Amino acid sequence: MTSTAQKKQPVRVMIALLTPLFAALLSISSVMVAIPAIEVGLDADSSALQWVLSGYALAFGIALVPAGRAGDLWGRRGLYFTGVVAFGLTSLLAAVAVDPLMLNVARVLMGLGAGVLMPQIIGMIQELFEGPERGRAYGLMSTVIGLAVATGPLIGGFFVDLTPENIGWRLTFLVNVPIAVVVLVVALLWLPRPDPAPAHQASPRARSARELLRLDPVGLVLLSAGIVLVMLPFIQFRNLLGAALAAAGLLVLAGWTWWEKWLRNRDPDAPMVDLRLFTLPSYVLNSAVLSLYFTAMPPIWAMLTIYLQQGLGHGALLAGAMTLPSAAMILLFSAQVGKHTPRLGPKFLVAGTCISIFSTLGIGASVWLMSTDYGSLWWLGIVLGLNGLSQALIIPAAQTLSMQDVPAHMAGAAGGVAQTAQRIFTAMGLAFVTGIYFAVLAGSSHETAMMVSSAVISLMMTASLATALLAARRARQARRAHQQSDAEPERALSAGE
Incomplete structure (x- = not known):
């Protein structure tokens, strides 16, 4: 892509890129508060409701890496538009669903559309911005991610509580349609058009069968199968069968890794993912910080929704409004x-993960206070504000630092791999924490279940903190090594004198 147009209108470019991202992530969090209404409106059982939430996430995770690779090969603009159109049309299909099966099929297709879209956004940011501007762009992207996660329950609650029965939950999907139409218009006007395709990209008119082979179909099948097998136990099969499926999925992913290495030895440009990505410490460590954080952060909102609606008897709108301090x-x-991430990023990660641990412990303490004369939702709002501060510190810093050494022509695949890991870890965390919540609830109260879950989430956050400390240490070592290498010519010159 040309950077000239981008430099003239960077704000417009970011609006075009981040508006559909907001809608795609909103479709995860807003549906949480709409689940009871969907259950009544479509007479859905618990299994169907589980797939309303998880089918989207599963399809999202499957599409990310191959879509990122396709964008790296053939250009990202066209796939961006494909993702927007697919997401808008399938949102309309979900909104008019007449039974649970139709809704779940639509949700899976929505996830595929969002999965095609997401790595193109990351790839275009990596390609169009450099230095502090890239950090600012990723900061805006993280703002949108955080706002979508945090305000989704509020928007969903607004539709559910303030519209007629069997209409509100449909609006949580239907709202994506006008957003998609607006995005298509502004993207056509504002997104830079691509420069002539470089050697590693193919013209859309030249996508012959041979070109399609460059997408690595064997790798695509292996990776998709591995992701499905690993994620299914956290969605549906929480038993010995699920454990067997997960083990099989890990074996398939190991086979995918072997295949990618073998393919690269034959042709360096052939693999879906260049495994040299995993030799970049900045990419590996900072992506790990973010993935581990997403194991623990989304379950907070899931547990909070259950506690406020089922435990305290509040409506969906109030439950959603509790996300406002975080937003x-x-x-x-x-x-x-x-x-400021290029200069202070590692410190942001350490501070953010420490605050996240403190805030989740604070959630448990606030719930405990509810049983005393000092209990108030205001306390919960304060600690949720701290949780939002942790997100503001962690997500943009980790995203920027993870991509700082990734070449632009690998950005789509790199972003897809990182996002896929986040989706898998999120599914794991949601399954684990909700399992604990309902296990405690079976013998106790919602308050006890919430306090125990908060303590467990805090322990889970320590893994992200430990990785953030390791990433900060590695960044210090790299900076010292760079300073020493810069000083070598000066020392040599001084010795010569």
């Missing part, structure tokens, strides 16, 4: 964190 902190700080 406000994200809106205030994410972009600034992204701007």
Whole structure:
């Protein structure tokens, strides 16, 4: 892509890129508060409801890496438009669903559309921006991610509580349709058109069968099968069969890794994912921080929704409104964190993970206070604000640092791999924490279940903190090595004198 147009209108470019991202992620969090209404409206059983949430995430995870690779090969603009159109049309299909099967098919297709879209956004940011501007762009992207996760329950609650029965949950999907139409218009006007395709990209008119082989179909099948087998136990089969499926999935992923190595030895440009990505410490460590954080962060909102609606008897709108303090902190700080990440990024990660642990412990303490004379939802709002601050520190810093050494022509695949890991870890965390919540609830109260779940989430956050400390240490070592290498010519010159 040409950078000239981007430099003239960077704000317009970011609006075009991030608006569909907001809608795609909103479709995860807003549906959480709509589940009871869907259950009544479509007479859906618990298994069907589980797939309403998880089918989207599963399809999203499957599409990310091959879509990223396709964008790296053939250009990202066309796939961006494909993802937007697919997401908009399948959102309409979900909104008019007449039974659970139709809704779940639509949700899977929505996930595929979002999965095609996401790596193109990351790839275009990596390609169009450099240095502090890239950090600021990733900061804005993280603001949008955080706002979508945090305000989704509020928007969903608004539709469910303030519209007629069997209409509100449909609006949580239907709202994506006008967004998709607007995005198509502004993207056509504002997104830079590609420069002549470089050697590693193929013209859309030249996508012959031979060109399609460059997408690595064997790798595509192996990776998709591995992801499905690993994620299914956290969605449907939480038993010995699920454990066997997960083990089989790990074996398939190991086979995919072997295949990618073998393919690269034959042709360096052939693999779906260049495994040299995993030799970049900045990519591996910072992606790990973010993946581990996503194991623990989304379950907070899932547990909070259950506790407020089922435990305290509040409506979906109030349950959603509790996300506002977090959203406000994200809106205030994410972009600034992204701007200063090149200089302070590792410190942001350490501070953010420490705050996340403190905030989740604070959630448990706030719930405990509910049983005393000092209990108030205001306490819960304060600690959720701290949770938003942790998101504002962690997500833009980790995203920017993870991509800082990734070449632009590998950005789509790199972003797809990182996002896939986040989806898998999120599914694991949701399954684990919800399992604990309902196990405790079976013999106790919602308050006890919430306090135990908060303590467990805090323990899970320590893994992200440990990785953040390791990433910060590695960044310090790399900076010292760079300073020493810069000093060598000066020392040599001094010795010569």
